[in-house]
Amino acid sequence: KNEVEQSPQNLTAQEGEFITINCSYSVGISALHWLQQHPGGGIVSLFMLSSGKKKHGRLIATINIQEKHSSLHITASHPRDSAVYICAVGGGGSNYKLTFGKGTLLTVNP
């Protein structure tokens, strides 16, 4: 069974700061997902990574398959980025089940 660890658990930043959230996992995977959960609970998929790096707007996600580690970066953070960010990994196969980290609560103050 894959163990997914995220750090930090809680993160408070000032608007404009560069944010990094880390995720490590214990077993090799087919893909890693970064998700965003707002206070209402709905989850939005931000990135899906199998290797390398992806960028979308102010968000950047990287993955190091050998080290079993991924990072989510937010440049020029804004209060609307405040949310829980969740890392999830999938082992592949026809059913493709995900194992989730506990999430990182990010609060960006104006």
Add this chain to the structure above:
Amino acid sequence: SQTIHQWPATLVQPVGSPLSLECTVEGTSNPNLYWYRQAAGRGLQLLFYSVGIGQISSEVPQNLSASRPQDRQFILSSKKLLLSDSGFYLCAWSVRLMYGYTFGSGTRLTVV
């Protein structure tokens, strides 16, 4: 376009009452379907998944059951709710052998 509908958004039920949460997917066929639960202070946990009509796999022993009566319909049920069933329930789908995931908006269930 592909969408996923989950309802209701919020539910308060007494202990011992039945439960039925429904999830439907549009714009795709033969998806993998999943029910996840997020208990307070914990990460999302897979409850059930289905790779086809009538095919249900359970990940954890529990008071709940799932059914897939149609290709794009996934139902989570309980005959008698327990206090410990409270939580946030998410439906999701993925395309077989591909890794993209789409989540529903979730149902917040409070058992009182």
